[in-house]
Amino acid sequence: MSESGKPILYSYFRSSCSWRVRIALALKSIDYETVPINLIKDGGQQFSKEFQALNPMKQLAIIEYLEETRPTPRLLPQDPKKRVLVRMISDLIAGGIQPLQNLSILKQVGQENQLAWAQKAINSGFSALEQILQSTAGKYCVGDEVSMADLCLVPQVANAERYKVDLTPYPTISRINKALLALEAFQVSHPCRQPDTPPELRA
Amino acid sequence: MSESGKPILYSYFRSSCSWRVRIALALKSIDYETVPINLIKDGGQQFSKEFQALNPMKQLAIIEYLEETRPTPRLLPQDPKKRVLVRMISDLIAGGIQPLQNLSILKQVGQENQLAWAQKAINSGFSALEQILQSTAGKYCVGDEVSMADLCLVPQVANAERYKVDLTPYPTISRINKALLALEAFQVSHPCRQPDTPPELRA
The missing domain is CATH 3.40.30.10 (Glutaredoxin)
Incomplete structure (x- = not known):
């Protein structure tokens, strides 16, 4: 406080x-x-x-x-089955992609390998994520309500852009990201x- | 099913x-x-x-x-302040340590660097964790009840042992790990x- x-x-x-x-x-x-x-x-x-x-x-x-x-407003859906999807997607991004391309790791990897390393981490995670979202997404990551998964998605897409990842193979990720960036909170x-x-x- | x-x-x-x-x-x-x-x-x-x-x-x-x-039995404490501690510790291990020393990353790092890489990731996380546990732990990671944090701790200590991390600087981690390994579920x-x-x- x-x-x-x-x-x-x-x-x-x-x-x-x-x-x-x-x-x-x-x-x-x-x-x-x-x-x-x-x-x-x-x-x-x-x-x-x-x-x-x-x-x-x-x-x-x-x-x-x-x-x-x-x-x-709730950031986790009421239904436990939807909630597990939200947490799974959040984990995938916050535990499976972001830690592999954050500053301290990139420093360890060395300057000349940084870009390729970050791109590999993001592409590998986004391939899994794109597939998952194709079955869970409505307007946003899980159905039509903004959830914790969406809070994880947008900053990760910004990182992908920063590391010049080609987003063409990820149409669902790109569409949801765009819809979220139109919201005031984002x-x-x-x-x-x-x-x-x-x-x-x-x- | x-x-x-x-x-x-x-x-x-x-x-x-x-x-x-x-x-x-x-x-x-x-x-x-x-x-x-x-x-x-x-x-x-x-x-x-x-x-x-x-x-x-x-x-x-x-x-x-x-x-x-x-x-x-519950794996998250009833009190929201204790719950945030449990999730914080779980995140630190499952999102901050484990992903940096898992198989696919070690493969990328290359055979001759694997051990040093894994040890660095674990030592860096364990230093933070030891400090946190000194203020949260009772018998286990948060107070005296087994929680999700404990489920994350024990497998991570086993990984540390596998990568020959010296655990002497982490007396709280070691003590809790030992207490947990005495339980049947572990x-x-x-x-x-x-x-x-x-x-x-x-x-």
Whole structure:
């Protein structure tokens, strides 16, 4: 909590983990304060003692917590069978794709291999995802209601574009991504509109 | 479902994702049939058309589904603040450590770098985890009740041992792991006791 009583989000404008949570906060109309954590500056501010003490590893757990404490609008469907689909898709993205192409891994892989590595991780995950979505999607990832899966999808597609992945083989992913980006919650939370977005990347 | 009406688990004896689910099934006394999927043989049976069609990417979603449809005994605490801790720890292991040291990534990294890569991924995650557990643990990862976090911990410690990670810096992780391995659900689900465990690895 901040001094004003608002929840604080430790956020990096370009991080897909931060973006997911920003979308959830926007959908649930939760007012919050941003404390920027620059994942690149000073060798990565997330490695500072102050931040480590805050327990950095959260990701989907924050969204599940928001869902339990602020259930409206719901980000998990009421039906357990649909809920397992939403969590499966969220896991596939947040546990199966994103960790393989995040900054710390790409640093380990070495500069000349980064692009190919990231593309391979994303293409391999998107092939599975495209197939799954063909059976689960309506307007969005699972049926016609925005869910946690959609919060994971949009930031991951942005990463794919950043790493120049050809999205032609993924028509369902592309269609859903476009529909979601038309929604206000996905726009106000966008990396190009954050307090810590550098001027040259603003839109 | 199998012909006998039991749920089917597509499982590989050594996979930490499979083991997590086996522990949940054992704790909830759910009888099931195992269909072995050998992640190495035939270039990886999980890549077969038949298996792909079953939607392979599940992991924690299966456990959340079991929790919702078979709530006793609970694997998520009743209190939302404790639940977020359980999910945070589960995410840290299942999304932050395991994907970086699984078979397909190690194949990409190349044989001579595999051990160092896996050790780095595990040490980096375990350092964060040890710190978190020091404030959340009782007998187990969060307080004194077995939770989803514990289902993630034990298979990950087994992976650490397999990759010869020195566990001396992680006394809390080691203590909890030992306490959990004394429980029947963690023993019957153990990789050394599965239908597809090769004879030389049985115990």
